[in-house]
Amino acid sequence: MTTKNRPPTIGDVAQRAKVSIATVSRVLNGKVPVAPDKADRVRAAIEELQFVPRTAARVLASRKTGTVGLVLPEISGAFFSPMLRGVEAGIRQAGYDFLIHSMQTTHEGIPHRQLGEHNTDGLIVFTGSLDIKELTRLNRINFPIVLLHQTPPESLNIPVITIENKSGAEMLVDHLIEGHGRRRIVYLQGPEGHEDSVWRERGYRESLEAHGITFDPELVATGGFDDEEAFATIQELILEGVEFDAVFAGDDDAAMGVMRALKLAGRLVPDDVSVVGFDDIPFARYVSPPLTTIHAPIEEVGREAVSQLMRLINGQQPEALTLMRTELVLRESCGCESGEIKPASPMDP
Amino acid sequence: MTTKNRPPTIGDVAQRAKVSIATVSRVLNGKVPVAPDKADRVRAAIEELQFVPRTAARVLASRKTGTVGLVLPEISGAFFSPMLRGVEAGIRQAGYDFLIHSMQTTHEGIPHRQLGEHNTDGLIVFTGSLDIKELTRLNRINFPIVLLHQTPPESLNIPVITIENKSGAEMLVDHLIEGHGRRRIVYLQGPEGHEDSVWRERGYRESLEAHGITFDPELVATGGFDDEEAFATIQELILEGVEFDAVFAGDDDAAMGVMRALKLAGRLVPDDVSVVGFDDIPFARYVSPPLTTIHAPIEEVGREAVSQLMRLINGQQPEALTLMRTELVLRESCGCESGEIKPASPMDP
DNA sequence: ACGCTTTCTGAAAGCGTTTTCAAAAGTATA
DNA sequence: TATACTTTTGAAAACGCTTTCAGAAAGCGT
Known part of the structure; x- marks a missing residue:
């Protein structure tokens, strides 16, 4: 018995169980029936030898990577x-x-x-x-x-x-308009190439249109899906003197940046400006004021x-x-009231 | 020429470049020098054939998985x-x-x-x-x-x-005691088997001891690293009538649950109870009040x-x-004041 | 031009499985 | 008991690369 000190291979198992390697392979994969006694011997040998099949060899031979x-x-x-x-x-x-x-x-x-x-x-x-x-x-x-x-x-x-990006965005903007009388709603686009953002903008526009509000390109800016970028964008908007009474941030992360910029500028959320996000990340309900957003599964x-x-x-x-399916989650950043912080919004509907 | 329609192998490349497969392998791996003209031919063949080496074969042959x-x-x-x-x-x-x-x-x-x-x-x-x-x-x-x-x-x-879990925890508790005169500080343990938690508790105890405060087992409870669990634990603590004027949550997630439970019970943070977390997750500064915590890199x-x-x-x-290295980040949940929300705490020191 | 190195190169031997193929062993049917 | 299937089995051929080994080519000093 050679005392090679390398990990056991299927051959070692076969030898020990007194069967062919093909048989070992079969009990390993379980697709083809093997006589119970042999199968037992093979399993025992595997256990004793602590055999673990090499993934690479399997992949190479089977042409499946798993x-x-x-x-x-x-x-x-x-x-x-x-x-x-x-x-x-x-x-x-x-x-x-x-x-x-x-x-x-x-x-x-x-x-x-x-x-x-x-x-x-x-x-x-x-x-x-x-x-x-x-x-x-x-x-x-x-x-x-x-x-x-x-x-x-x-x-x-x-x-x-x-x-459902578009309908989610629509719900949000509908609510801003119908629920809180907002008319000048900023939309913050997500990062380049991120398709969610274009659908959300589409929903935004359709909601505007449905309420007879003309789309104002001045109100669309880039916020990334990122709080820092959104922060900078809102600051800039304020500096430029653009007037707005609500912000639909590209997502919840961006909404954080928006709220920070607003607070810094002395604008009250939601009294002066409504802010809404998208995604309903776990923290959305913990920020101040709790963020109205769309729950995405x-x-x-x-x-x-x-x-x-x-x-x-x-x-x-x-x-x-x-x-x-997405779902509107009303909290306070839009202007709605809520008596207390509610339990987590549903993750498993 | 057989028109087999399977992906090219190193052999196809070799044939096309009129070299041996060993040579192709060498230019692929770049460890051994190959004559420039042949190397070029090989690279060209690889490009034309769109050859990509099969990972499994490499792993099997080289005994490295990469x-x-x-x-x-x-x-x-x-x-x-x-x-x-x-x-x-x-x-x-x-x-x-x-x-x-x-x-x-x-x-x-x-x-x-x-x-x-x-x-x-x-x-x-x-x-x-x-x-x-x-x-x-x-x-x-x-x-x-x-x-x-x-x-x-x-x-x-x-x-x-x-x-630095222990010294981080010490900084936190030191601050609670020295900066805000807290004496009855709850410590919320993390999940079972999570070693961070035991070090943090050690720091907690040492700080207590250093300030001559006797450790009270009643003030240690399990919060998981999870807001729901922490929420439930704090509710229970309040129900049981345990008195405390500060909570050192196991981590920031747990701190969220703590604040929610406190708010629900009508206890003001930080006026009635100071709350601190650990980790300084990105949202820590956005919650209300902004969370005092330890920044972990x-x-x-x-x-x-x-x-x-x-x-x-x-x-x-x-x-x-x-x-x-960890670092104390003072915000408002401990009782400190802060004029405005500061920019993100340093992620890349 | 002649040895002696040094650098490149190709043939072939693995790497450790799965899978094909045909033979062996069982089973049911006649 | 013989015949025709149906299961199980083992030998051996892939799978597609890396690496060893020895030989060929090239460089170099004289």
């Missing part, structure tokens, strides 16, 4: 935690591994390995993280992909999971993305478009 | 976003892939593939996510691991990255963890213990 990739533009904000949570849970449940790439640091020089056909079985792609060219290439070779919060080019047939979007991706991977027909 | 794993107990709270961000950035910069596993869903039945020697080159393990047995096993085979916020058993020689902890792991992977001597 891995799902998530591609993000960046990891930041309160938004990503629930989303990751949803995706991770879904992937785990499906028995896959979870590889994550963020594009945030396009380090000079290091072009960094692409996630794609050769290292994953499918990709979940968040808006703004993969260019059309790569998307097209992957689609052409029929590689499973789902898009998050991004409509694909018409020519590509890629399932999309997103939320972020974690479920992640789960649903995995679910559709799995259909694709398993050759089933996926839903072309999954639109997750 | 992947780092992160093991977490769960993905939640405002804490994880910056941490993930730091880890991801570090791993990317080091040219590795990033596999993430969370233990949150120990789905019945699905024991789920372990992250370990066979699918990663090293592991970053967050407190509470791997049991001693597995840790010991991995350590015995000399597998690169760093621990986050958790001291390893003495027998194991595993590098640790953590933050979470993202840097993530980066540093990768950095130490890389030393281990590359056979260099790592730092046995990396203690990241």
Whole structure:
């Protein structure tokens, strides 16, 4: 008996169980029946040897990676935690591994390995993280992909999971107008390439129009989905003397920056200016005043993305478009009153 | 010419460039010099064929996965976003892939593939996510691991990255006592097995002692690192008639729950009760009143963890213990005054 | 032009599984 | 008991790269 000190392989197990490696492989994968006595011997040998199959060898031989990739533009904000949570849970449940790439640091020089056909079985792609060219290439070779919060080019047939941005925005603006008589409502756009933002703006415009308010381009500015950027933008707006009585921030993070800028300028929220956000991140109800916003089922979007991706991977027909329901959450930053802080808004409707 | 329609392999490239596959491999990896003309031919062939090497094959042949794993107990709270961000950035910069596993869903039945020697080159393990047995096993085979916020058993020689929990807690409690004359300070423990919590409690006790205040077990309760749990605990404390004039919540998330419970009970913060947190998550300054807390360099902890792991992977001597500096951030929830909301507390000192 | 290094190169041997194929062993039917 | 299937099984061929080894080519001093 050679006392090689390297980790056991399937061959060692086979030898010990007195079967062929093919048989070991079969009990490992459980797809093909194996005689109970042999199967037991194999299992015992695996246990004794503490054998763990090498992933790489399996992947190479089976041409399946057992891995799902998530591609993000960046990891930041309160938004990503629930989303990751949803995706991770879904992937785990499906028995896959979870590889994550963020594009945030396009380090000079290091072009960094692409996630794609050769290292994953499918990709979940968040808006703004993969260019059309790569998307097209992957689609052409029929590689499973789902898009998050991004409509694909018409020519590509890629399932999309997103939320009701437009109607959410409409609810918000409707409420500002109808509930609080606001007329000059600033809209803060999200970051470039972030599709949520364009839908929200569309909802904003339609609501305006429905109430006979003419759209004023002066009232649309860029806020990013980021409190600092929103802060700066609102300061600038005030400096320029633009008049407004409400702000629809691109998302909740931006709304924070808006409120800070307003407070600094001595404008009272919601007395002088109503502020509303989007997403209903956990902290929205803790800020002062508590933020009126749209509840987005972020974690479920992640789960649903995995679910559709799995259909694709398993050759089933996926839903072309999954639109997750959003919901108006009235708190105080719009001008509504609320006796006390209510329990958390529903995460699992 | 056979028109096989499968993705090109290194052999196809070699054939096209009229060199051996060994040479292609060499230009791919760049470790061994190759004649410039051949190298150019190879690069051209790769480009034309759109060749991408199969990760699995490389891993199998080289016995290196090029992947780092992160093991977490769960993905939640405002804490994880910056941490993930730091880890991801570090791993990317080091040219590795990033596999993430969370233990949150120990789905019945699905024991789920372990992250370990066979699918990663090293592991970053967050407190509470791997049991001693597995840790010991991995350590015995000399597998690169760093621990986050958790001291390893003495027998194991595993590098640790953590933050100055104890001195941070001391600063906080010192301030509560010296700055605001508080004497009956509640301490809310974090979740079971979370080491940060025990250090914070130690700091709490030492500060008490240093000020001649006797420790009262009645004032220590469990709050989780979670606003709902903290909320419930504070409600209970009030119901039981426990008297206190300050609360040191386990972390900022818990502090939110504390403030909500207090508000609901009609206790004013900070007039009746001072509240302080720990971590300085981005929202800490936006809540009402703005939260006094300890700033923890979470993202840097993530980066540093990768950095130490890389030393281990590359056979260099790592730092046995990396203690990241924390800093007191005075806002209003303790009773301090602040004229206006200040810009973000420093994330990159 | 001749040895002696040094630098490049290709053939071939792995790396550790899965999977195909055909043979062996069982089972049910006649 | 023989025949025709149906299960189980093992041998061996992939899977697509890296790496070792030895030989070829090139550089260099004389």
